[in-house]
Amino acid sequence: MSNPLLTKSFVAEAAINTYRIVKFGTTDDAVIQGAAAADALIGVVESVAPALGERCDVVLAGIAEVKLGGGVTRGGLVTSDGTGQGVAAAPAAGANNGVIGRALMSGVSGDVIPVLLSPGTTQG
Numbered sequence: 001m002s003n004p005l006l007t008k009s010f011v012a013e014a015a016i017n018t019y020r021i022v023k024f025g026t027t028d029d030a031v032i033q034g035a036a037a038a039d040a041l042i043g044v045v046e047s048v049a050p051a052l053g054e055r056c057d058v059v060l061a062g063i064a065e066v067k068l069g070g071g072v073t074r075g076g077l078v079t080s081d082g083t084g085q086g087v088a089a090a091p092a093a094g095a096n097n098g099v100i101g102r103a104l105m106s107g108v109s110g111d112v113i114p115v116l117l118s119p120g121t122t123q124g
Contacts, residue, residue: 076103
């Protein structure tokens with residue numbers, strides 16, 4: 001169900017699991033798994049899990065498959081949990097969440113679903 005339109009190669013600054021949301025690492029050419037809803041999320045590593053220091057393809061635009069760490073509803077905004085898995089964005093009043101995009105189907109923890117990538121932020 002993936003339909004990547006733009007993929008870029010980065011260096012994994014730490015091991016990244018499959019179907020995980022990523023953010024920039026500490027250098028320009030590096031990424032790490034998303035670790036919080038407040039992170040500036042940039043893309044998704046799909047079916048190849050890079051080890052520390054390995055290059056990895058990150059889907060930056062299009063439709064990417066994301067493993068869920070909680071329930072999401074199709075059409076809802078998706079952010080990262082502490083392990084780079086997708087969860088529903090639900091910022092508290094006045095707080096911001098980084099989002100990776102919109103869920104194209106509903107799912108529960110452990111499911112891998114397609115997400116229409118549109119990185120940004122949302123405020124509660």
